[in-house]
Amino acid sequence: MTAFFLIVAALTIAGTAAAMSLRNPIHCILALTLSLVGFAALYLQLGAQFVGFTQVLVYVGAVAILAVFAIMMTRSANPPEGQSHQAAFSSSWLTGGAIAAVIFAVLAWCILSKSTPMQTAIQQPDVSVNQIGDALMHKFALPLEIVGVLLTAALIGAVILAMPERRKTL
Amino acid sequence: MLGVGILKGLAETARNFLGSYVSKDRLTTIQFPEERAPRIEASRNFPFLVYDGTDPQEGLRCVSCFICEKECPPKCIFIEKSTDKKPDAVGKPQFYPARFNIDVSVCMSCQICVEVCPFDAIKMDTAFELSATDRFDALLMNKQQLAKSNEYYHEIHPTEAAAVDAELAAARAKTAAAKAPAPPAAGGAA
Amino acid sequence: MTPDTIDQIFVIAKHWLLSYTPAPLQPVVSAALSVAPILGVFPLLFAITTVLERKGLGRIQNRYGPNRVGPYGFSQPIADGIKSLTKEDIVPRTADQFVHFLAPLLLVMAAFLAYAVLPIGKNMVITNLNAGVLFFFAVGSMVELAVFMAGWSSRSKYSLLGAMRAVAQMISYEVPLVLASIVVIMASGSLSTVAIVNQQANYTSIWPHWFVFTPWGFVGFILFMIAATAESNRSPFDLPEGESEIIAGYYIEYSGFKFALFFLGEYLGMFATSGLAITLFLGGWSAPFSFLTWVPSYVWFFAKLLALICVFIWVRGTLPRLRMDQLMGLAWKFMLPMTLLNIVTAGVWHFMPAGFVRWLVCTALLAAPFALLSRGLTQGGKKLQLRTYRFAE
Numbered sequence: 001m002t003a004f005f006l007i008v009a010a011l012t013i014a015g016t017a018a019a020m021s022l023r024n025p026i027h028c029i030l031a032l033t034l035s036l037v038g039f040a041a042l043y044l045q046l047g048a049q050f051v052g053f054t055q056v057l058v059y060v061g062a063v064a065i066l067a068v069f070a071i072m073m074t075r076s077a078n079p080p081e082g083q084s085h086q087a088a089f090s091s092s093w094l095t096g097g098a099i100a101a102v103i104f105a106v107l108a109w110c111i112l113s114k115s116t117p118m119q120t121a122i123q124q125p126d127v128s129v130n131q132i133g134d135a136l137m138h139k140f141a142l143p144l145e146i147v148g149v150l151l152t153a154a155l156i157g158a159v160i161l162a163m164p165e166r167r168k169t170l
Numbered sequence: 171m172l173g174v175g176i177l178k179g180l181a182e183t184a185r186n187f188l189g190s191y192v193s194k195d196r197l198t199t200i201q202f203p204e205e206r207a208p209r210i211e212a213s214r215n216f217p218f219l220v221y222d223g224t225d226p227q228e229g230l231r232c233v234s235c236f237i238c239e240k241e242c243p244p245k246c247i248f249i250e251k252s253t254d255k256k257p258d259a260v261g262k263p264q265f266y267p268a269r270f271n272i273d274v275s276v277c278m279s280c281q282i283c284v285e286v287c288p289f290d291a292i293k294m295d296t297a298f299e300l301s302a303t304d305r306f307d308a309l310l311m312n313k314q315q316l317a318k319s320n321e322y323y324h325e326i327h328p329t330e331a332a333a334v335d336a337e338l339a340a341a342r343a344k345t346a347a348a349k350a351p352a353p354p355a356a357g358g359a360a
Numbered sequence: 361m362t363p364d365t366i367d368q369i370f371v372i373a374k375h376w377l378l379s380y381t382p383a384p385l386q387p388v389v390s391a392a393l394s395v396a397p398i399l400g401v402f403p404l405l406f407a408i409t410t411v412l413e414r415k416g417l418g419r420i421q422n423r424y425g426p427n428r429v430g431p432y433g434f435s436q437p438i439a440d441g442i443k444s445l446t447k448e449d450i451v452p453r454t455a456d457q458f459v460h461f462l463a464p465l466l467l468v469m470a471a472f473l474a475y476a477v478l479p480i481g482k483n484m485v486i487t488n489l490n491a492g493v494l495f496f497f498a499v500g501s502m503v504e505l506a507v508f509m510a511g512w513s514s515r516s517k518y519s520l521l522g523a524m525r526a527v528a529q530m531i532s533y534e535v536p537l538v539l540a541s542i543v544v545i546m547a548s549g550s551l552s553t554v555a556i557v558n559q560q561a562n563y564t565s566i567w568p569h570w571f572v573f574t575p576w577g578f579v580g581f582i583l584f585m586i587a588a589t590a591e592s593n594r595s596p597f598d599l600p601e602g603e604s605e606i607i608a609g610y611y612i613e614y615s616g617f618k619f620a621l622f623f624l625g626e627y628l629g630m631f632a633t634s635g636l637a638i639t640l641f642l643g644g645w646s647a648p649f650s651f652l653t654w655v656p657s658y659v660w661f662f663a664k665l666l667a668l669i670c671v672f673i674w675v676r677g678t679l680p681r682l683r684m685d686q687l688m689g690l691a692w693k694f695m696l697p698m699t700l701l702n703i704v705t706a707g708v709w710h711f712m713p714a715g716f717v718r719w720l721v722c723t724a725l726l727a728a729p730f731a732l733l734s735r736g737l738t739q740g741g742k743k744l745q746l747r748t749y750r751f752a753e
Contacts, residue, residue: 024456024514025461026456026459027456027458030509033505040498049489049490049491049494050491050494053491053494053495053497053498054494056498056499056501056502057494057497057498057501060498060501060502060505061498061501061502061504061505061534062531064505065505065508065527065531066506066532068508068512069524072512074582088429119504128490129490129491129494129551130549134425171730171731171732171734171735171738172694172733172734172738173734176678176679179679180674180675180678181679182678183420183674183678184674186419186420186421186422187416187419187420187674187677188418190420190422191419195421196422197423197424198422198423199422199423199424200424201424244404
């Protein structure tokens with residue numbers, strides 16, 4: 001539990017909390033971006049360089065921008081006027097709090113019940129980009145191709161959605 | 171093919187860049203205020219009063235006839251006639267302006283005052299660097315500031331000045347000829 | 361002073377300074393000593409570039425550039441800096457204050473972060489990451505977010521329009537940018553910038569092993585530079601910030617120092633992508649001929665960087681601005697297929713035996729699609745026809 005981990009984890013949690021509680025949707029997305037960068041920092045701390053940088057490249061560089069575009073085009077970014085805050089102890093708080101407590105309890109039980117094996121340092125596989133590339137090309141070639149087909153389908157769908165209506169007369 | 175046009179454009183720009191260091195016609199900027207662009211003869215900016223000779227008071231051609239003040243479209247000329255007379259450009263005693271003010275900020279350089287003046291007393295100057303630090307008083311030119319010599323007029327508008335001088339000399343000769351041999355005929359000389 | 365000492369003078373100086381700092385402070389001081397030169401040199405280069413660009417563009421356009429401040433106008437950046445620092449910082453009342461403030465900061469921060477993996481000289485890189493090139497592109501993608509934040513927070517039609525266009529342009533050109541650099545990664549087998557440069561620092565007789573001297577490297581370099589021009593919103597791709605089109609695009613509502621920060625961020629991004637192009641294709645800090653290796657490595661890096669900057673200025677003075685649909689068409693219909701074919705060509709190059717046939721095959725593999733694609737883009741060489749108006753005559 002180094003200081004670096006604590007700081008980055010605090011930033012991530014703060015970003016996620018802000019993303020849930022801010023009123024302006026664009027601010028929420030930016031807070032979410034902060035928490036995604038926090039995740040990338042955690043990946044880097046664990047030594048997964050490829051995943052960490054790809055997290056920034058994909059999430060911050062593409063997904064966050066996609067999210068802001070979506071919000072911008074579909075709703076006004078002004079916080080809704082005159083919306084009163086929910087009452088302090090409404091039923092939705094109770095339900096949400098109960099579900100969160102249950103999940104936390106289950107996770108804590110899972111982690112704590114395996115405490116003994118966690119103390120021995122697991123032989124960390126030396127994952128370099130070379131090995132990831134090798135694995136993608138040899139062992140995981142089929143998932144790679146399937147993901148490629150999926151992305152192609154998404155791209156074609158996006159192009160069809162964005163294409164202007166064209167009449168048959170040219 | 172794509173790129174050929176771009177390469178030709180790049181070559182042209184490079185030629186411009188390198189040529190601007192060697193040939194003057196690829197760098198046509200005139201570095202104001204160290205250099206000034208030559209002005210053509212017919213350029214005009216602001217009127218001035220012509221005086222012959224060396225004394226701006228004695229040689230002033232203006233006889234305060236008020237024609238330019240009346241014809242000026244934005245009414246920027248203000249003249250006050252004097253009470254005594256002095257000889258004008260052709261020798262006849264005439265009134266002269268005690269005060270002659272033109273407001274630079276109002277004048278629109280239309281040259282109408284020059285066109286209507288029967289005495290060739292007011293002409294257009296080409297000086298344009300007339301900035302002042304005061305918006306009102308410093309931009310009102312009085313008679314002393316407006317009076318410039320005939321030699322200056324020759325410098326800025328040589329052909330015009332030569333033509334005006336020829337006319338005035340002819341007029342003076344006619345007056346002298348009419349005065350000299352016989353007593354003045356009834357009806358006066360021109 | 362041997363050439364090697366002059367070459368490594370900064371490294372030696374840093375180690376000497378570190379030997380005088382107490383042990384617990386050494387990591388911090390080491391990091392600071394590595395980062396401080398970047399923070400000092402590249403803004404200085406930015407200042408020089410602004411005046412070089414104005415004078416260069418002026419000469420191209422048959423006029424002097426600025427020549428009043430300082431000797432031949434070279435102190436102009438000082439005057440510009442004072443002006444931008446002392447201008448009033450106006451923020452629109454309806455603007456999103458927090459985001460409006462953060463956007464230029466994020467832009468400059470992302471631009472500075474990118475220099476962490478560029479080897480400026482031999483043994484002179486801030487951090488030798490195993491996935492250095494990937495880090496560079498990851499950081500570059502943060503710039504798009506900053507641009508969007510700037511345009512959105514200004515709450516102005518023009519700035520939002522400019523921001524949308526800018527983000528669309530940057531996203532579309534990021535694909536050819538990354539794909540064009542993949543050929544180099546393929547050829548060198550590593551994502552680390554130091555390893556890529558070290559591979560290019562060898563010589564056969566006097567010729568260097570730079571990747572730009574191969575068919576796929578040359579095409580990759582050209583495509584990378586075009587994409588880099590578009591990524592930094594530079595002419596001819598500067599529609600988002602076109603001064604005569606949309607006033608200033610996404611940074612209309614910024615004044616004073618924040619405006620200067622945007623310029624700084626844009627130019628720093630330009631230098632960073634040029635630096636990456638130099639690292640990937642032009643051999644980084646290595647000398648062009650083997651008999652010139654006595655010149656220090658950082659001198660070569662900056663000489664190549666200055667050359668690329670001059671090319672940027674030259675292109676800016678030559679080409680008219682591309683319209684948005686022309687821009688996007690170029691990215692998706694020309695550059696993307698060319699980069700993919702470039703990857704195939706690099707693979708063919710790798711597997712064919714060295715020799716003249718390899719050159720012929722690879723050049724043909726690249727030239728034929730180029731001719732076909734360019735015919736598609738220019739509509740088959742159709743001459744522009746006389747425009748007829750249905751109603752106006």
